[in-house]
Amino acid sequence: RLLVDLGWVAAPPGGPAPAWPELPLTDVELHGIYAPAPGGGLRVGGDALPRQSGWPKLTLFVDLAAIATDLGAPVAPRLLLLDAEPGSAFVRSWTPAIMAPEKHRGYALQWFTFALVAGVIFVGLHWRKSN
Incomplete structure (x- = not known):
């Protein structure tokens, strides 16, 4: 399994969760950067994945081992950062930390x-x- 970072969906501060754009149900060809998962940062509130029953699940920290445990299957050691797409509802702005x-x-x-x-x-x- 390969984790795909679709990007960000803006949410109003203090408001309800945003509406998630519909994902295609057919096969699609993906283009992007095969990159390591973002590291560092603080794990605020522990592992939130087991406490959530529905999809999509929200997390503040990308822990590949925790995601693999939650899915019940191994995941690739990196993730795919999708290229920007003009009509997408997701914001994709990958800036390397260099x-x-x-x-x-x-x-x-x-x-x-x-x-x-x-x-x-x-x-x-x-x-x-x-x-």
């Missing part, structure tokens, strides 16, 4: 400066004057 090289250089400069300052403080505190 840090620009400038940010890497900034972090390097910050840590090398910290190391230099720590070295100067260490030498300053341990310097012994001879008479």
Whole structure:
């Protein structure tokens, strides 16, 4: 089984859950990016999948093992992020979490400066004057 990320459906804040667009009942050809599941983040409220009986099920954290347990079948180690489709009710805007090289250089400069300052403080505190 391959998990397919259809995208997002906007919901009004504090309002009822949005109406889910109808999915095709026939075979379809899918195009997208075969990517790892999003990692990190906080697991708020534990595993919500077993507490839900109907479909679609909602979760805040994509845990492939928990989803496989809920489905009762193994799932692929990655998921498919579908390409944007002009007429789709789902919002598909996949932005990779890539840090620009400038940010890497900034972090390097910050840590090398910290190391230099720590070295100067260490030498300053341990310097012994001879008479």
